[in-house]
Amino acid sequence: MPAGSPAPGSPAADGVPRPVRCRMCGRVLTGTDSRRTGLGPACDAKLHPPAPEIRTRRRTAEQDPLPGI
Numbered sequence: 001m002p003a004g005s006p007a008p009g010s011p012a013a014d015g016v017p018r019p020v021r022c023r024m025c026g027r028v029l030t031g032t033d034s035r036r037t038g039l040g041p042a043c044d045a046k047l048h049p050p051a052p053e054i055r056t057r058r059r060t061a062e063q064d065p066l067p068g069i
Contacts, residue, residue: 020035020038022038022043023038023039023043024043024046025040025043027040
């Protein structure tokens with residue numbers, strides 16, 4: 001970023017805020033978190049999918065009863 005240009009999203013010299021665009025799709029970002037990260041909610045979900053539920057990875061096995069019980 002050149003020394004004379006304002007930061008993305010900061011007001012320009014005329015006081016009007018510059019639009020911040022999504023780094024993936026180019027849409028204009030409106031939310032504070034989206035503007036901070038540079039990704040819209042849909043693009044962020046594509047890059048950072050939710051972690052799988054641990055219970056879906058567990059497997060239960062049938063067991064024989066213990067002898068003598």
